[in-house]
Amino acid sequence: MANTATEPDAKAPAGDGLDRQLLQGRPHQRHGGLWLTAAIVLFAIFLISYSLITNPRFEWNVVFGWFTSERLFTGLLRTLGLTAISMAVGIVVGVLLALARLAPNAVVAGTAAFLVWLFRGVPVFVQLLFWGFIAAIYPRIAVGVPFGPEFFSVDANVLITPFMAAILGLGLNEGAYMSEIVRAGLLSVNRGQTEAATALGMRRFAILSRVVLPQAMKIIIPPTGNQTISMLKTTSLVSVLAFPELLYSAQLVYSANFKTIPLLIAASMWYLLVTSILSLGQYFIERHFNRGGITPGRSTRRTRKAKAENSRTAPQEVQP
Amino acid sequence: MTEVMIEAQGVTKSFGDLEVLNGIDLTIPKGSVTCIIGPSGSGKSTFLRCINQLETLDGGYILVEGQPVGVKVRKGRLHAQNNAEAAKMRENIGMVFQSFNLFPHMTVLENICEAPVRVKKESRKAVQDRAKILLERVGLSEKVHAYPASLSGGQQQRVAIARALAMEPRLMLFDEPTSALDPELVGEVLDVMRKLADGGMTMIVVTHEIGFAREVGDHLIFMDGGGIVEQGDPRTVLSDPQHVRTKQFLAKVI
Ligand SMILES: Nc1ncnc2c1ncn2[C@@H]1O[C@H](COP(=O)(O)OP(=O)(O)OP(=O)(O)O)[C@@H](O)[C@H]1O
Numbered sequence: 263m264a265n266t267a268t269e270p271d272a273k274a275p276a277g278d279g280l281d282r283q284l285l286q287g288r289p290h291q292r293h294g295g296l297w298l299t300a301a302i303v304l305f306a307i308f309l310i311s312y313s314l315i316t317n318p319r320f321e322w323n324v325v326f327g328w329f330t331s332e333r334l335f336t337g338l339l340r341t342l343g344l345t346a347i348s349m350a351v352g353i354v355v356g357v358l359l360a361l362a363r364l365a366p367n368a369v370v371a372g373t374a375a376f377l378v379w380l381f382r383g384v385p386v387f388v389q390l391l392f393w394g395f396i397a398a399i400y401p402r403i404a405v406g407v408p409f410g411p412e413f414f415s416v417d418a419n420v421l422i423t424p425f426m427a428a429i430l431g432l433g434l435n436e437g438a439y440m441s442e443i444v445r446a447g448l449l450s451v452n453r454g455q456t457e458a459a460t461a462l463g464m465r466r467f468a469i470l471s472r473v474v475l476p477q478a479m480k481i482i483i484p485p486t487g488n489q490t491i492s493m494l495k496t497t498s499l500v501s502v503l504a505f506p507e508l509l510y511s512a513q514l515v516y517s518a519n520f521k522t523i524p525l526l527i528a529a530s531m532w533y534l535l536v537t538s539i540l541s542l543g544q545y546f547i548e549r550h551f552n553r554g555g556i557t558p559g560r561s562t563r564r565t566r567k568a569k570a571e572n573s574r575t576a577p578q579e580v581q582p
Numbered sequence: 583m584t585e586v587m588i589e590a591q592g593v594t595k596s597f598g599d600l601e602v603l604n605g606i607d608l609t610i611p612k613g614s615v616t617c618i619i620g621p622s623g624s625g626k627s628t629f630l631r632c633i634n635q636l637e638t639l640d641g642g643y644i645l646v647e648g649q650p651v652g653v654k655v656r657k658g659r660l661h662a663q664n665n666a667e668a669a670k671m672r673e674n675i676g677m678v679f680q681s682f683n684l685f686p687h688m689t690v691l692e693n694i695c696e697a698p699v700r701v702k703k704e705s706r707k708a709v710q711d712r713a714k715i716l717l718e719r720v721g722l723s724e725k726v727h728a729y730p731a732s733l734s735g736g737q738q739q740r741v742a743i744a745r746a747l748a749m750e751p752r753l754m755l756f757d758e759p760t761s762a763l764d765p766e767l768v769g770e771v772l773d774v775m776r777k778l779a780d781g782g783m784t785m786i787v788v789t790h791e792i793g794f795a796r797e798v799g800d801h802l803i804f805m806d807g808g809g810i811v812e813q814g815d816p817r818t819v820l821s822d823p824q825h826v827r828t829k830q831f832l833a834k835v836i
């Protein structure tokens with residue numbers, strides 16, 4: 263009986279009349295829906311391309327001329343710098359706020375929660391304007407003892423340049439969002455991990471940096487990649503501070519030559535290109551932080567070594 | 583006179599309104615194996631966790647090798663230990679958990695070497711050599727570079743024991759080390775623990791393995807409702823329990 267269950271005899275179908283040999287195959291796949299949708303989408307692509315090519319108002323020669331222009335490229339570099347620095351500030355602020363919110367000290371946790379509420383609740387556009395116009399509220403920024411002697415002071419307009427205002431506005435707003443992401447990551451790590459590390463005599467900082475954070479990364483990385491891509495485009499809001507990043511550079515050009523649409527397309531093409539590259543980078547970083555997981559398909563030098571020495575792993579799971 | 587590893591007096595602990603420990607008095611000599619049995623929720627884990635300060639005491643005291651747990655006396659007044667002082671005490675106390683709690687992002691070798699290298703600042707080379715000897719002792723020499731996820735439960739628990747031993751503790755706490763294991767894997771972990779006991783390690787073992795308690799244990803404690811109901815020589819307690827609650831419990835588990 264057990265034998266017929268594992269190796270059915272195709273020549274002699276059982277009494278139920280089912281063809282055992284037929285059942286060995288795979289069911290017939292229906293592709294009708296796929297072909298139909300493909301046809302519709304292809305037709306749509308054709309219509310859009312036709313319009314893009316034949317409508318002279320897109321002025322593709324102008325688009326590509328400006329796409330490769332030095333002015334937009336300089337703007338792009340500023341956008342990339344702004345994205346990188348704002349994200350760096352956001353991640354550092356986010357980690358600090360997340361740790362503060364999980365601290366046993368209620369005052370520390372409450373203060374962090376308040377800051378998250380503030381920097382997340384006010385539109386980032388308003389925050390940018392606020393930092394940009396800070397000189398109107400505090401004309402001079404001083405370092406000293408409160409109500410006591412002042413060591414030195416600077417003109418707020420000198421210290422808070424449009425660039426600084428942009429970093430403050432974008433970075434602090436980002437920090438509020440990142441703190442939620444980091445907090446979710448830290449909370450995702452099993453409490454037993456902290457307890458095991460504690461029981462081994464590890465100190466708090468070592469537990470955090472060696473045990474909890476590396477595991478939290480699996481949760482933290484994907485949304486952080488998302489945030490970076492989002493930040494790339496949010497930097498375009500900085501045009502209100504007259505900081506010539508990619509979008510504002512394009513705006514400066516078209517306010518002079520009135521080629522509005524071609525310049526917006528040229529800028530958008532750069533945004534799309536960089537987004538694509540960032541997505542690719544995210545894929546590799548995620549793969550790195552997945553090590554030690556049970557996800558099949560990963561293969562780094564370390565896992566290959568581990569698998570080779572692990573007799574329990576079936577040989578077909580070893581990646582070439 | 584035998585040296586004392588643990589002296590506990592009037593230990594109480596509550597979670598909110600729930601009193602989990604209601605006055606534990608206990609003395610454990612060095613080199614002995616003490617097994618704690620008792621029904622679920624009787625406070626076995628909580629008592630174990632009080633010894634290495636994963637929980638704080640509400641009342642009473644515990645001394646480990648004569649040193650008070652969680653507190654220090656200065657100028658005739660009692661102060662709470664700070665984190666570094668608590669960590670220092672934990673270095674000498676190994677703990678093995680029901681759910682293994684290996685670090686999943688580290689290989690077996692990295693799991694074992696992490697604490698000795700980071701905490702005791704020993705040279706990585708020396709620790710790795712020691713780790714390999716320990717892995718040999720728990721029968722896992724070939725798993726040095728494996729990740730925990732690729733090991734069976736019994737293998738993971740043996741790595742966890744090796745990881746705790748790498749800190750060269752003077753006391754080992756086991757909280758139901760075999761309860762999460764398939765029956766056929768229980769034996770391999772108990773064998774490792776048996777060898778450890780034969781080597782003279784002081785051990786406190788919360789377990790449901792009555793056979794282990796009888797054969798390896800020097801002392802058996804039966805806990806119920808947050809207190810010690812009965813204790814004594816394992817063979818005596820198991821074959822001739824005095825208390826009605828002990829009798830009821832043993833009738834259920836044997
Ligand atoms: N962190 C906590 N917060 C609130 N209640 C807790 C906490 N830890 C344990 N308890 C409660 O304390 C009681 C004793 O728990 P403990 O884990 O010490 O029991 P145990 O004897 O180890 O039981 P088991 O055999 O199920 O492990 C239980 O009722 C449990 O629900």
Ligand SMILES: [Mg+2]
Nearest residue numbers: 626627628758
């Ligand atoms: Mg327990």
